[in-house]
Amino acid sequence: MRDEDGPKYFDFEERQRQKARARQRDEERLERGKISPAELQRENMPFRKLRRDRVAIYRSKKTGEFVWMSFERKRGPEGSNED
Template sequence: MPCEDGPKFFNFEERQRQKARARQRDEERLERGEISPRELQEENMPFRKLRRDRVAIYRNKKTGEFVWAAFERKGGAKDGSED
């Protein structure tokens, strides 16, 4: 029996079982109509809250607030070129 105070190790087999159970729950939710495929995909995305239009450049040392850079898409030329 492993010691409770000892170091914790990653158990690959247990992680596989957890993922299999999660996939099974997801399939059941889809079958029951509790969630749409798109909602499920968004729920399972690791970076779902990542914004592509704003990026934190650094944190202000005095206030602790992030300084943001905005990246807005340009309209571009009507012929599809990037100019």
């Protein structure tokens, strides 16, 4: 068995180096004014593409279609103080 055929292992030290390089690039972009702090924050958000208004919960075994649910808060009647 050759080395490239063997099991793959996660290298924590290499991942730390990758993250450090990414942080350094982000800092340089901020210093040069290429990106605003708010834009950088949006760019680095792990769930930035998550839609709370339409989330697939599971796939129906009968039809194979996704069953969707909304996680948006529903507004109560005006003047209600539930929050």
